[in-house]
Amino acid sequence: MSYPRVLVITSCTGEKQSKPENQLVLADFKDADRLRQREAELADFSTTAGAIILPLSNADAKRYRYGLVGLKGFLFKRFAEAVCKDAELLKAVYEEPTVFQEVIDQQETQLELTLGLSIPPTKKASKQVIKPSAEDYLAIPPCPPAPNVHLGMQYYIPEWDDRVDPNYDFLTDTLTPGRDP
Structure with a gap:
């Protein structure tokens, strides 16, 4: 059984902001x-x-019109779709991280044309499952299997509300008192 090769893009690059001796x-x-x-x-x-x-909040969920729990995935999908159209974006974001924000902020504008027509009420539609079309999915290009495919799937799902406490005390394993996560 062959497995798809997966490229994982994370926010942690291993690069440090400072490198003191x-x-x-x-x-x-x-x-x-x-x-x-x-x-x-x-x-x-x-x-x-x-x-x-870059923390995400309810205000961001409202701005992007997407639920807070799935917002990271939604924004990543938006970025991945842009990268599929222009592979040079990865290099551009690596060299200038603010480009990422510009890419995810590009939204299709829905135009509205008022024709002055009245719309008659519609009958309740039957509960019918609408399957997404093929264009709603990102195509996975044919690639050889990853060298570690024999290890099987391994992943980690962090807490959904994974905000970082900048004053977390590692010695006593305590959060900042009175902090709302």
């Missing part, structure tokens, strides 16, 4: 006093999670 190491997290001292040494490189991550 004396980065934190595992031993720094094992002693609270040492961690505070090391954090003070690296204070110039500190940033909040909010400065790195």
Whole structure:
């Protein structure tokens, strides 16, 4: 049985915003006093999670007219569709991340033409399942199977409301008091 080859695009590139010579190491997290001292040494490189991550809110769900739970997938699909039309977008977003926002903000405009006609009430339609057309799906190009196909499907689904607490205390495993997730 052959499996499709999958390219996973994530927001984590492994690239760091700063690369100080004396980065934190595992031993720094094992002693609270040492961690505070090391954090003070690296204070110039500190940033909040909010400065790195683009959080999505109810306002975004309203703006894109899509439910908050599925919004990330919806926006990714919108971006993937644009990339299918122009593969150079991946390079453009890598070089200038603000291009991603521009791409997902491009929306088709629905025009409305008022003809002054009255529309008669319609009868209730029977409950009929409408199957999406082929153009509603992204085509998967023919590719050889991935080299790790023998491992089977493995994936991780994070919590739907995966907002990051910039002041999370790793030593005591506690969130900022009074924080709404």
